[in-house]
Amino acid sequence: MAKPDYLHFFLDPNRCIGCQSCMQACSECDTHRGESMIHLEYVNRAESVQTVPVVCMHCEQPTCAEVCPADAIKRTGDGVVQSARKPRCIACGNCVVACPFGVPELYEDRKIMMKCDMCYDRTSVGKKPMCATVCPSQALFFGTREQIEQLRPLSAPVNTFQFGSQTITTQVYVMVPRKLATVAPHLDVTAAMDVRPRSRAVSLKVVSTPAGGPATADADSDPFAGIEV
């Protein structure tokens, strides 16, 4: 059995509400008892409630596998990059350091690297991955390209990422605003690291006001700027 090739994983951090439902559900899976293979972190809680869920992106040329001295990380024919194979993994942590997305984790107590394998036990028998099934905001979505296009006409899937000079193509798609996808088909991740998280993005384009105060606010404006303490 394999993951059907018409089904894909789509990730939209813009939708994420940080509820950790994905982590709580992921930790239920028998193959990695009690541990969540999905990572969810605040970008900077002091400044924003923005959170980012990170699943394994399942690279077409997985860096983790390329740097593995024990050849413990295999990519299946359907494109899923598996967790480390127990007999081979030497827990050296090369993959942890090398993965551009920060996905693999080393479990010192078990002497093994474990990571998201797109719920292979579920996806290979026609089910959706657990995180994408429960995700209340559907920041994590599993389905066909037709479904995502019909459900999300304002967004477009991107699966090419630029890390400095390295370009990576992945099985997992990240949803970006459609208007951006046409001008920037790559996500430049290293460049994005310099952008500070926004407390919120808001566009206030007002046609006109009776009070005569036309206003177009700075998209990054602090909605609490005028409040005295």
Added chain:
Amino acid sequence: MTGARLSTSIEPDRLVKTHCCFCGQQCGIQLKVRDNEVIGFEPWEEFPFNRGMLCPKGVKRYLQGSHPDRLTTALRRDTSSPSGFSSLPYSDAINRVAAEIGRIQQAHGAGAIGVLGGASLTTEKTYLLGKFARVCLKTPFIDYNGRLCMVSAGAANKKAFGIDRTTSPWSDMVGTDVIWVAGSNVAECSPITTNYIWQAREQGAKIIMQDPRITPAARTCDLYLPVKPGRDAAVFACVLQIMIERDWLDHAFIDAHTVGFEQVAEYCREWTLPRTAAETGVPERALMQAAEWWGTAKTSFLFHARGIEHHSNGVQNSLGTINLVLASGRIGKPKCGYGTIVGQANGQGGREHGQKCDQLPGLRDISNPEHRRYIAGVWGIDEPDLPGPGVDAYELFRKIDRGEIKGLLSICFNPKVSLPDNAFITRCLEKLEFFVAIDFFLNDTAWHADVVLPGSLQEEDEGTVTQVEGRIIKINKAVDCPGEAREDWRIIQDLAQALGRSHGFTFGSPHEIFEELRVASKGGVADYSGVTYEKITQHLGVFWPCYSQDPQTGAAIDDHPGTPRLFEAGSYNPVAKGSGPFYFPDGRARFNVAEYRPPVDDASDEYPIYLTTGRVVSQFLSGTQTRRIGPLVKQYAEPRIEMHPRLAAKLGIADGDWATAETRRGSITLKAQVVTTIRPDTIFIPYHWAGQKSANQLTVAAQDPISKIPQYKVCGCRLRKADAAPDYAAVLEPQQ
């Protein structure tokens, strides 16, 4: 001990299709069961509301049943025991409770006993509890914890529409031009609703969020209204005023289907942009933008929750939103909805069938002679023997304080944590001559009980619940009650029998109770008479009203499909009798002047900061269940005081410091969480904890004059860096 996580490698015997035990969304879920134990969950993707989606509470809810704190015997207060309690045989406990109730009623009258219920109970249980209070105990003094939740919205709905229910299924959100969310932290309190909002946004909807905090869903909304706590009615009045000035009104709808617009328009005139901006903290341009989007939309959905309802002005705030909906004419049509998000599992059904102090089954009015006669007939008693209206849950405690109520039976309610100014509640509990609690864990209130009867967890019984959309769903039993614990409805009936008044309390199953409830609700506004367990299962839920008899022709019908959307053009209801879609004799909706009043105990020189309270995503209500589920505790272990860095800097508080918040009622010392996502003049404390960590030590018991909801969402407070870590810091919360 930490919530023992069960091995995931065990194969279940069976999967039980049921619903989550927590909030009012009532997500479908399948519980994995093996050997009379719930061992896990599997998403239920066919259930249409959530399609397999679950929040972290739903994912981990399966862990509660095997918790070592689960009560498996009756308990009596015993000062010689280290725990303060000792076990006693169930039948002895029942007899003791009956004897104490009998003694108190003989000495002080029937009304010396009070009953408190809860909206996490199935509708069958709430129906039985209401009947038990009035028919068996003959006391008018029953109320429920929906008093802290749904009553402002319910009162406003009845005043404006004549019926108290969300008007449209959530699917009506997708495809709308605008969604306005007023005072609802959907991402944390009703997470599944988030996907509906994001789906709508992808189809082009503009999202407006009104909240003093930038909640996770507000972060990316199209328009954020940073309202100062307690100022919502002014926002709505101003927006309506702009709509009137710009003529963004549906005159045809207003003329044909409403009354009272002129008085409302007259009131709104005073809410000019500059005045409203100054009073509410919402900038003029944001008010203008909201009015433009709302006023010019073709389709829309507006919903609100406790953020605007938990106020001494809660009914007016809710009416303010309804005025915006009625002025737009966007109701009773596809993609045109209005709703209020219920907090508890059965926040809707739990208020319809008789545990609310002023209502009888079917949303009937306990003061209406015709309604009383009908229900007395169903219950086989004489109408004069049916008690009249009682008092709200907080007033019930004031009656205890005054010595008028001397005995209390409480189920599914944790007032020691959940009621405002809870030092007063604790004093009242100690004043009682006799207090019996029915519970599955010993909740913080039950620690004061003389006798505790071991009741049932949600998965140990069956019954119906009516969720946020007005959809009646079926809870299915997964496991049996452990030990001497038993289903709550059996306990109530055992008490009736021990009191020697078992007539009307001999049901053999929840199904039998439901069959009587169908009859009792028939002809009422909340008509369930056409609902059957089979129909619910077959259709994955049925929206009330669902008739067994055509209200128009009187003909018997057995296939009524229910009513997903209220107020559709040409629809018939038993109140309007064809004169219009709304539930008043003339068929017209009511505009109500929704007057702004400043909060009671508002910020002042002495207490200059606004305190607001609410939830976090991994905890639920007073925490009786979620504080016992290890992975949920880990996610958010202890309350913190959320504050803006500018406020923190002024007071010399850094993130992670101990900070003390003080109000006129009490003080609390918690760690500071310094974030830019809250108004700098406001602090936020979540309310799920007990004792020294309870936010309700601080809140004010001011209540809305109509709904009697407490004003949890604002009071004046002061804040300082704590002198030292609190006593409790050295002692960990019992790790659950």
